[in-house]
Amino acid sequence: xxxxxxxxxxxxxxxxxxxxxxxxxxxxxxxxxxxxxxxxxxxxxxxxxxxxxxxxxxxxxxxxxxxxxxxxxxxxxxxxxxxxxxxxxxxxxxxxxxxxxxxxxxxxxxxxxxxxxxxxxxxxxxxxxxxxxxxxxxxxxxxxxxxxxxxxxxxxxxxxxxxxxxxxxxxxxxxxxxxxxxxxxxxxxxxxxxxxxxxxxxxxxxxxxxxxxxxxxxxxxxxxxxxxxxxxxxxxxxxxxxxxxxxxxxxxxxxxxxxxxxxxxxxxxxxxxxxxxxxxxxxxxxxxxxxxxxxxxxxxxxxxxxxxxxxxxxxxxxxxxxxxxxxxxxxxxxxxxxxxxxxxxxxxxxxxxxxxxxxxxxxxxxxxxxxxxxxxxxxxxxxxxxxxxxxxxxxxxxxxxxxxxxxxxxxxxxxxxxxxxxxxxxxxxxxxxxxxxxxxxxxxxxxxxxxxxxxxxxxxxxxxxxxxxxxxxxxxxxxxxxxxxxxxxxxxxxxxxxxxxxxxxxxxxxxxxxxxxxxxxxxxxxxxxxxxxxxxxxxxxxxxxxxxxxxxxxxxxxxxxxxxxxxxxxxxxxxxxxxxxxxxxxxxxxxxxxxxxxxxxxxxxxxxxxxxxxxxxxxxxxxxxxxxxxxxxxxxxxxxxxxxxxxxxxxxxxxxxxxxxxxxxx
Numbered sequence: 001x002x003x004x005x006x007x008x009x010x011x012x013x014x015x016x017x018x019x020x021x022x023x024x025x026x027x028x029x030x031x032x033x034x035x036x037x038x039x040x041x042x043x044x045x046x047x048x049x050x051x052x053x054x055x056x057x058x059x060x061x062x063x064x065x066x067x068x069x070x071x072x073x074x075x076x077x078x079x080x081x082x083x084x085x086x087x088x089x090x091x092x093x094x095x096x097x098x099x100x101x102x103x104x105x106x107x108x109x110x111x112x113x114x115x116x117x118x119x120x121x122x123x124x125x126x127x128x129x130x131x132x133x134x135x136x137x138x139x140x141x142x143x144x145x146x147x148x149x150x151x152x153x154x155x156x157x158x159x160x161x162x163x164x165x166x167x168x169x170x171x172x173x174x175x176x177x178x179x180x181x182x183x184x185x186x187x188x189x190x191x192x193x194x195x196x197x198x199x200x201x202x203x204x205x206x207x208x209x210x211x212x213x214x215x216x217x218x219x220x221x222x223x224x225x226x227x228x229x230x231x232x233x234x235x236x237x238x239x240x241x242x243x244x245x246x247x248x249x250x251x252x253x254x255x256x257x258x259x260x261x262x263x264x265x266x267x268x269x270x271x272x273x274x275x276x277x278x279x280x281x282x283x284x285x286x287x288x289x290x291x292x293x294x295x296x297x298x299x300x301x302x303x304x305x306x307x308x309x310x311x312x313x314x315x316x317x318x319x320x321x322x323x324x325x326x327x328x329x330x331x332x333x334x335x336x337x338x339x340x341x342x343x344x345x346x347x348x349x350x351x352x353x354x355x356x357x358x359x360x361x362x363x364x365x366x367x368x369x370x371x372x373x374x375x376x377x378x379x380x381x382x383x384x385x386x387x388x389x390x391x392x393x394x395x396x397x398x399x400x401x402x403x404x405x406x407x408x409x410x411x412x413x414x415x416x417x418x419x420x421x422x423x424x425x426x427x428x429x430x431x432x433x434x435x436x437x438x439x440x441x442x443x444x445x446x447x448x449x450x451x452x453x454x455x456x457x458x459x460x461x462x463x464x465x466x467x468x469x470x471x472x473x474x475x476x477x478x479x480x481x482x483x484x485x486x487x488x489x490x491x492x493x494x495x496x497x498x499x500x501x502x503x504x505x506x507x508x509x510x511x512x513x514x515x516x517x518x519x520x521x522x523x524x525x526x527x528x529x530x531x532x533x534x535x536x537x538x539x540x541x542x543x544x545x546x547x548x549x550x551x552x553x554x555x556x557x558x559x560x561x562x563x564x565x566x567x568x569x570x571x572x573x574x575x576x577x578x579x580x581x582x583x584x585x586x587x588x589x590x591x592x593x594x595x596x597x598x599x600x601x602x603x604x605x606x607x608x609x610x611x612x613x614x615x616x617x618x619x620x621x622x623x624x625x626x627x628x629x630x631x632x633x634x635x636x637x638x639x640x641x642x643x644x645x646x647x648x649x650x651x652x653x654x655x656x657x658x659x660x661x662x663x664x665x666x
Contacts, residue, residue: 009050013042013278016049030130032337033369035274039281046286056279063272064341065245069227070269071157072249073262083151085318085444090148091155093314094332098124101306114170118351121163122343122360123303126311127336127368128153134375135331139509142419142483144441145327148315152332160338161246164345171349191234191247198230204255211257216264223261226252280340284365288358299363304370308333319443321460323382323487330378334371335364379486409435410474416461416491417482418445418454421507425479426454437470441482462490464498472498480506485513489520496521588618589651593640605632613654615646 017038024034042049050056099120106116131149132141140146203226210222227248234244252261289296312329316322340361347357413429413436415422422438429436438456440446446458459466461482472478478495480488488506495504506522508514514525534555541551593599599607609615620627620634621641627634636642644654 006052006055009052009056012049013038013056013275016042017274017278029372030133030368032127032129032277033365035277036281036284036365036368039278040284040286041281042278043282043284045282045284045288053279053282056275056282059272059275059279061241061276063269063274063276065227065231065241066265066269067245067273067276067337069231069245069249070262070265072246072251073253073258073265083147083154086148086151087155090314090318091152091159093317094152094311095124095156095159097310097314098307101310114172115351118167118170118342118346119360121167122339122346122364123307123335125156125160125336125339125342126153126307126332127334127371128157129337130334130368130371131331134372138375139483139485143324143487144320144484145315145324145331146483147442148318148320148324148328149331152311152314152328156336157338160342163342167342167345167351168349171346171351191237194230194233198251203251204257207252207255207257207261211260219257219260220264223252223265227265277337280361281365283344284361285358288355289362292355292359296359296362296366299359300366300370303335303363303367304333304374307335319458321441321463322385323460323462324441326382326385327378330374330381331371333374334367336368339364383490409437409471411476412436412471412474414439414467414470414472414475414478416478416480418442418449418456419481419483421481422479425481439466439470462487462494464494467491467494467498472502475499475502477503477505480504483509485509489517492517492520492522586645587648587651588643588645589654591642591644591654593636593638593642595638597638599636600638601635603633603635604630607636609644609654613646614650615644615654617642617644619643 017035020034020038020041021031024031040046044053099117102120102123103113103116106119107113111119131153135141135146135149141150206226207219207222210219213219227245230248230251231241231244234247235241252258308329311332312325315325315328320328343352343357343360343364346352347354352360413425413434415425415429415436415438418426418438418440422440426436426438436455438449438454439459439461440449440456441458441460443458446456449456457469459469461467461480472495480491480495482488482491485508488508492504492506495502503524504522505524505526506517507526507528508517509528511527514527517525538551538555541554542548604617609617617630618628619642620630620636621643622637622639644651646654
């Protein structure tokens with residue numbers, strides 16, 4: 001009977017989540033919020049649709065373990081090199097300032113020091129899952145605010161580990177804290193030593209032996225056992241399961257089997273992590289929410305306001321312009337999924353009362369729910385901020401702009417953005433002696449490139465002053481090559497107003513953005529989506545031996561026709577793939593000229609392969625050299641490899657030709 005109830009309740013949970021997630025997909029809301037809503041509706045404080053709340057929480061704990069396990073696998077020190085300033089300085093500033101501010105407010109409200117610091121821990125974390133998904137959908141991962149958000153979020157994902165270590169200590173008295181500090185340090189040393197030993201020697205060797213069996217089942221079970229074993233070990237030492245899971249992932253990430261392990265675990269992680277968010281929703285007391293609505297709204301707006309200001313301040317300290325500081329601040333204003341894990345742990349240690357837990361939980365869920373809407377209006381807020389009486393130094397960034405190289409330039413090229421496209425364009429412009437200047441919003445990139453002698457300066461190109469500093473009014477061509485659609489539109493509009501004769505070329509991500517950019521004043525818009533499709537069909541047609549001039553004609557017609565040809569191409573030329581039918585009785589063979597063969601030293605004309613055997617020599621491979629389509633005057637040398645085309649029976653006859661002494665009377 002209990003098994004039947006369990007299956008029925010799981011069926012209810014997943015069916016309800018499918019319906020809600022489908023609705024959320026239609027209205028473009030994050031799936032995590034949908035899973036939280038599923039838990040609220042199905043839980044004991046909602047419609048009370050299920051009876052196995054405790055069992056779901058156990059499965060949810062497994063979801064937390066697998067979630068942190070995959071984060072440990074995905075974490076790489078190499079990925080930190082590009083965003084190390086955002087990670088180290090931005091992340092630490094944002095977390096420490098938030099903890100300090102929240103702690104101060106909580107102590108003023110009469111809460112204990114330990115509880116105040118713990119609440120600061122909870123509120124300082126943001127949602128990696130929500131923010132990264134929204135940035136990906138908006139094609140802003142590689143933008144300055146996308147990179148800043150990523151660096152700070154990564155720091156938060158890692159700082160959760162020491163936060164969970166400190167949670168039991170914050171729950172004790174000062175004497176307990178002092179008494180527990182040394183054992184905690186000792187445990188930390190033991191765990192770090194274990195991680196280093198396992199990552200260096202034990203796990204790579206174990207996974208190598210498992211991988212040699214080529215058994216998928218054995219590999220999956222081995223990975224799961226490593227995860228659960230280390231999680232259980234840390235739990236038995238008085239630490240958390242989640243910490244052990246993260247360390248297990250970190251160990252596997254150092255082996256060459258990390259990607260395979262991640263691919264195998266991800267489906268299970270997604271399933272059980274979904275149950276985790278559903279279980280969090282079940283914890284929300286809707287009665288408490290209704291009875292204390294004003295308090296919860298104050299908590300929600302307080303979290304959004306404090307986190308936005310402090311995240312924005314941290315970004316400004318890094319030297320980013322006000323526009324990107326605002327976008328980063330709003331992206332990080334919510335409370336994250338790891339905050340729920342931390343809150344649950346804190347409640348178990350008595351750091352939060354039931355009312356405090358429910359108020360914090362409800363406020364956190366609401367901050368996550370409003371994040372998509374706040375990020376949607378964020379660009380409008382940046383435009384509004386640009387009209388406020390804010391010092392120009394803050395609007396354009398705290399780094400001094402060096403624009404001496406742009407002064408006095410005429411008919412020059414302005415490149416906005418120094419990513420892959422910007423670098424390639426600058427390299428070509430330098431080679432052909434075209435004067436150019438680069439505007440870049442990443443201060444680290446500017447510093448490194450200036451040391452190499454590039455005419456680059458730091459600035460937010462959506463500002464009129466920055467464009468004028470680059471000599472926009474005297475420039476001949478402007479190329480916008482940044483991964484920020486909103487900034488791209490703003491730059492295009494401003495540039496056209498500042499110089500009506502300027503030729504503006506814009507790179508964009510999608511074909512659908514072309515029309516709007518052309519209306520704003522762009523002369524040419526190059527969508528990456530289109531260029532990728534062109535490159536693909538060029539390579540496909542080349543493989544089918546379509547003549548190069550015909551391929552070029554197709555490409556020219558597509559570009560001249562404003563890319564409509566891809567949608568309306570109706571010509572049906574004779575397919576060159578039919579050449580396979582006409583040449584079906586031919587095959588290609590390879591032959592080595594052996595030592596002592598009488599062919600050595602003779603030319604192809606002297607051997608008369610075509611006249612005597614009907615064979616056509618396509619190429620000769622001589623050591624590292626390639627001789628394609630050789631003429632009759634090429635002499636054969638010992639060790640040459642001959643690639644020839646002919647009928648199967650002719651190829652068979654030729655197979656013995658170049659052996660020692662086999663060539664007679666050529």
